Amino acid sequence: MSIVINTPNGNIGRPLVEKLLQAGRKVTIISRTPEKVADLAKLGARVVQGSIDEKATLDAAFQGAEALFWLSPPLARPDFVTWAQEAGKQAAALVKAHGVKRVVVLSSVGAQNGPGTGPVSVLKPVEEAFKAAAPNVTSLRAGFFMENLLRDVGGIAHAGAIYNALSPDKAFPMVAVADIASKAAEVLLDASWTGHRELGVHGPKDITYPEAAAVLTQALGRPVKYVQVRVADLHAGMTNAGVPTWMADSFAEMYQALVDGRMDAAEPRSKDTTTPTTLAQFATTVLKPVVEKARPS
Numbered sequence: 001m002s003i004v005i006n007t008p009n010g011n012i013g014r015p016l017v018e019k020l021l022q023a024g025r026k027v028t029i030i031s032r033t034p035e036k037v038a039d040l041a042k043l044g045a046r047v048v049q050g051s052i053d054e055k056a057t058l059d060a061a062f063q064g065a066e067a068l069f070w071l072s073p074p075l076a077r078p079d080f081v082t083w084a085q086e087a088g089k090q091a092a093a094l095v096k097a098h099g100v101k102r103v104v105v106l107s108s109v110g111a112q113n114g115p116g117t118g119p120v121s122v123l124k125p126v127e128e129a130f131k132a133a134a135p136n137v138t139s140l141r142a143g144f145f146m147e148n149l150l151r152d153v154g155g156i157a158h159a160g161a162i163y164n165a166l167s168p169d170k171a172f173p174m175v176a177v178a179d180i181a182s183k184a185a186e187v188l189l190d191a192s193w194t195g196h197r198e199l200g201v202h203g204p205k206d207i208t209y210p211e212a213a214a215v216l217t218q219a220l221g222r223p224v225k226y227v228q229v230r231v232a233d234l235h236a237g238m239t240n241a242g243v244p245t246w247m248a249d250s251f252a253e254m255y256q257a258l259v260d261g262r263m264d265a266a267e268p269r270s271k272d273t274t275t276p277t278t279l280a281q282f283a284t285t286v287l288k289p290v291v292e293k294a295r296p297s
Contacts, residue, residue, distance in 0.1 A: 003027050003069065004027075004068045006068070006071060007073060008037050008045070011178075013029075013181075016184050031048075032050065032051050052087055053090065055094065058091055059094060066102065068103045069106070070091060072122050078244075078246040088125070089129045095130065095133045101134060104139075104187050105123075111124050112124065112266040113263075119254060131196045136196075140187070140199055140201050141200050142201040143174055144174045146286075149162070149216075150286075156220070157291050157294035163228075163237070165229060165231045166228070171207055173202035174203045175201055176281075178277060179277050183199075200266075204275065205274075220283060231259065
């Protein structure tokens with residue numbers, strides 16, 4: 001009996017695979033390019049070559065599976081919402097057909113609101129599909145990834161600023177992806193939970209953008225300020241930087257949902273939803289080297 005991971009090359013899926021193998025579990029991973037996961041195969045993972053939207057690939061991966069970790073890939077195509085929902089629904093149908101009993105779905109704050117939340121719009125239908133297919137499903141509703149700040153490297157390096165449309169007094173959960181992987185491993189290795197549930201993954205504390213800027217100022221050793229702009233300004237900035245219009249549209253929709261409160265966490269902060277990595281730790285170890293490299297000479 002194995003645990004299936006559908007995204008072993010990402011910054012959540014890869015450490016998750018490693019943690020499960022270290023715990024002595026059998027792991028099956030799906031990859032279109034097996035050479036990219038050759039190191040995981042050497043560690044003992046079973047590799048099924050193919051795409052997560054292919055029935056034959058999922059059939060092969062789900063043979064003898066006891067559990068599945070499902071992560072909808074990042075926004076990468078104009079029909080992303082439809083494609084990701086259909087891929088999730090097909091996977092859920094095959095979970096039922098193969099009798100897979102436990103599923104952990106990576107979801108997001110705001111997933112409870114469904115359409116109108118940009119890339120997050122995918123997640124409610126995917127959650128619901130797996131709940132209809134398997135007896136035990138945990139949806140990990142993660143907060144804002146600290147790694148998303150890597151998109152702000154240009155503004156930090158050249159202008160000492162983070163730009164967003166969110167009110168400066170609005171606090172929100174911010175979490176490191178390493179902690180999401182750890183939480184997913186914890187849930188997959190725990191056989192005591194049953195039924196359907198939503199579990200927040202909220203980082204150590206809710207934080208406002210000005211508070212985040214102050215943390216970055218200290219960690220990076222250079223002034224960083226928060227500048228509130230309009231959603232339309234964010235959209236224009238993305239398209240001016242070469243982001244495809246369809247992608248900018250989707251992210252702008254998400255930013256507007258954030259402003260409107262539709263991306264607020266539905267799950268209250270608790271001991272179970274709180275994770276350890278602080279923004280200061282992330283900024284020092286991950287963000288700072290990238291910012292330093294991007295700084296004008």
